[in-house]
Amino acid sequence: MIRFIHAADLHLDTPFSGLEQTSKELAEKLRRAPFVSFGKIVDLAIEKAVDFVLLSGDLYNTKQVNIKAQSLFIEQLQRLERAEIPVFLIRGNHDFLTEEMQTLTLPFPKNVITYGPEIKTEIIETKNKERIAITGFSYDRQWITKRKIKDYPYRHAQVNMHIGLLHGEIETSKTREANYAPFTLNELLEKNYDYWALGHVHQFQQVSKQPPAYYSGNIQGLHKNETGKKGCLLVEWSPREYTVQFFQTAPVIWVSQTLDLSKIKHLSDFIQTLKEMIAQKNYKQDVLVHLLVKTSVDSDENLIRILQEKEFKEQLTKQLGFSNVWIVSVDLSVEEASNHQVLQKTYPEEWAASLQKIDQYGAFNELTENIFEQIPTKYLNQTNSKEYRLEMIQKALAKLHLK
Numbered sequence: 001m002i003r004f005i006h007a008a009d010l011h012l013d014t015p016f017s018g019l020e021q022t023s024k025e026l027a028e029k030l031r032r033a034p035f036v037s038f039g040k041i042v043d044l045a046i047e048k049a050v051d052f053v054l055l056s057g058d059l060y061n062t063k064q065v066n067i068k069a070q071s072l073f074i075e076q077l078q079r080l081e082r083a084e085i086p087v088f089l090i091r092g093n094h095d096f097l098t099e100e101m102q103t104l105t106l107p108f109p110k111n112v113i114t115y116g117p118e119i120k121t122e123i124i125e126t127k128n129k130e131r132i133a134i135t136g137f138s139y140d141r142q143w144i145t146k147r148k149i150k151d152y153p154y155r156h157a158q159v160n161m162h163i164g165l166l167h168g169e170i171e172t173s174k175t176r177e178a179n180y181a182p183f184t185l186n187e188l189l190e191k192n193y194d195y196w197a198l199g200h201v202h203q204f205q206q207v208s209k210q211p212p213a214y215y216s217g218n219i220q221g222l223h224k225n226e227t228g229k230k231g232c233l234l235v236e237w238s239p240r241e242y243t244v245q246f247f248q249t250a251p252v253i254w255v256s257q258t259l260d261l262s263k264i265k266h267l268s269d270f271i272q273t274l275k276e277m278i279a280q281k282n283y284k285q286d287v288l289v290h291l292l293v294k295t296s297v298d299s300d301e302n303l304i305r306i307l308q309e310k311e312f313k314e315q316l317t318k319q320l321g322f323s324n325v326w327i328v329s330v331d332l333s334v335e336e337a338s339n340h341q342v343l344q345k346t347y348p349e350e351w352a353a354s355l356q357k358i359d360q361y362g363a364f365n366e367l368t369e370n371i372f373e374q375i376p377t378k379y380l381n382q383t384n385s386k387e388y389r390l391e392m393i394q395k396a397l398a399k400l401h402l403k
């Protein structure tokens, strides 16, 4: 049996600068979190005496990695070296190889096998004399539109197991741009490998059951949209059967909590209700909560005004009094049904005409173009996305309606 760890998207040097205002202590905790998580992955590798560790790209968040982040990473790799565990790693779209990076890179210990921009296959022999082929490549630029999968060789005939390392985006019907070494499920399966260790998608995902192909997800949630458990996979494989176990290693988790304001009249009820909701979850890790408050036309105006105050989330965190829970954002949303009903009732003809118009192809982008033209260029990438525009419009509607 062959046993290994598959992890990806470590994003070790993420600055988490947005949280400085909420709490310096919290921002510091988060900056350490990816290192803590990786340390736990190394603990697991040693405890389970794995044959090797696979890291599928985005080890660092940026291509200009500071020396402290590098040496903390190397310290962990050295622990694996002392345990005689080899590490196979590739670079992704965040930590892609540049000349500058190569100049400033500290040497890895000898147990680390890296891949360059050309696809290559390494063959190793485990302690049980099983031969494993591991094929992969590293990014040397931020975007790779080429279908690199086409250049992966077919399964090696003289090995016990063949593994593919690939940092890239699987194409689905929803894919809009293919900037990250795109591939389809069929293209993966065609190669006839025994396991695909995928990176890039931050959410854990089984892409194929037979043969197994997985995104392990990232090792620490980076923002409020990366909720839930984060960690690595422990894979035990033999030609006849395999198991893939997910291990939660992130010390900090992001959660989304919804609170309905319709039955709440006072601030003290609000705090008490939320306190009970959170207590029920019995969180063991540090938890960052994105709070979504559902309001309706009947909601108390004064209460809503307080919820929108800039310092509300810090004060709410204090009032809740948990040592491991922080409220990091508070968003208000108008209950959709009632909002539509009101609009529909007041402007029936216009409502029908608008619905028809939005349904027409491209009309949504056209209608929103002017609004988003005024946004600073650094946000431009986001504002091109339909999801982002819809979210902004919903927020704006919520605000208008509440005034």
Ligand SMILES: [Mn+2]
Binding pocket: 009, 058, 092, 094, 200, 201, 202
């Ligand atoms: Mn990533």
